Amino acid sequence: MTLIVRPPDDAVQPGLSGVVVVLCEPRDPINIGTTVRAMKNMGLGELRLVRPANFDPDRALISAPRGEDVIAAIEVFDTLDAALADTVWTAALKARGRKARRECRRPREVASDLLARTATGRVALLFGREDRGLTNEELDRADVMVTIPTVPDYSSLNLGQAVLLMAYELFELAGSPAELPAPSRAFAPASHAELEGLFGQIERTLRTVEFLKEGTAPGVMRAIRASLQRAELDGREAAIFRGAFVDVVKFMRRRGLKLDET
Numbered sequence: 001m002t003l004i005v006r007p008p009d010d011a012v013q014p015g016l017s018g019v020v021v022v023l024c025e026p027r028d029p030i031n032i033g034t035t036v037r038a039m040k041n042m043g044l045g046e047l048r049l050v051r052p053a054n055f056d057p058d059r060a061l062i063s064a065p066r067g068e069d070v071i072a073a074i075e076v077f078d079t080l081d082a083a084l085a086d087t088v089w090t091a092a093l094k095a096r097g098r099k100a101r102r103e104c105r106r107p108r109e110v111a112s113d114l115l116a117r118t119a120t121g122r123v124a125l126l127f128g129r130e131d132r133g134l135t136n137e138e139l140d141r142a143d144v145m146v147t148i149p150t151v152p153d154y155s156s157l158n159l160g161q162a163v164l165l166m167a168y169e170l171f172e173l174a175g176s177p178a179e180l181p182a183p184s185r186a187f188a189p190a191s192h193a194e195l196e197g198l199f200g201q202i203e204r205t206l207r208t209v210e211f212l213k214e215g216t217a218p219g220v221m222r223a224i225r226a227s228l229q230r231a232e233l234d235g236r237e238a239a240i241f242r243g244a245f246v247d248v249v250k251f252m253r254r255r256g257l258k259l260d261e262t
Contacts, residue, residue, distance in 0.1 A: 013043020
């Protein structure tokens with residue numbers, strides 16, 4: 001086993017420090033790099049390799065920009081049992097179609113169990129070889145099997161994709177570091193009076209151009225109100241809309257058409 005150094009604490013998402021990603025006999029350093037990139041995206045920091053075919057940190061870095069910290073902390077093991085020795089629970093990712101009958105769960109279902117068990121020790125996400133996954137004997141080491149659902153006629157995922165999908169479920173459950181920023185607004189939300197003025201102007205204009213009919217006018221106006229209320233207009237936007245409908249009325253007057261003021 002080769003042990004270097006763990007990533008700094010600030011590189012790992014709070015709540016995920018007890019999650020270890022284990023790759024069993026990965027063949028391509030580029031795939032190791034895409035795994036590192038997925039881990040960095042979702043705040044995971046500990047990666048273990050079991051008998052990698054050709055572990056080249058420089059090549060791995062090609063597909064993992066700014067992933068030096070995770071790559072430098074990679075641990076390499078001779079056996080899967082050694083890689084899992086200090087873990088208390090393991091979820092193994094497997095494809096469909098295995099002859100041995102094993103109950104499989106979805107990533108979202110397993111994520112909560114994984115995080116709950118980090119309170120008692122490290123937990124592992126175990127991934128197999130790029131071309132043939134994990135053997136039945138290796139799957140025997142896991143506590144739960146996880147299958148990522150895909151369309152039946154194109155079920156193949158590359159290693160980085162599989163890691164990213166599982167890590168995303170953990171990241172979502174643990175809580176992102178910050179809520180998505182609210183869209184900035186330069187103007188205050190439109191007031192009730194501003195909206196009512198807009199709706200009144202819309203109705204007068206639509207009556208002028210004979211779009212509204214007596215029998216259907218209430219329903220049409222209700223639909224217009226609902227759609228604009230969902231848009232949550234600010235004061236400037238409401239004024240722009242109202243001004244546009246006012247200009248329609250002015251245009252109609254210039255053409256000698258009478259405006260219905262009711």
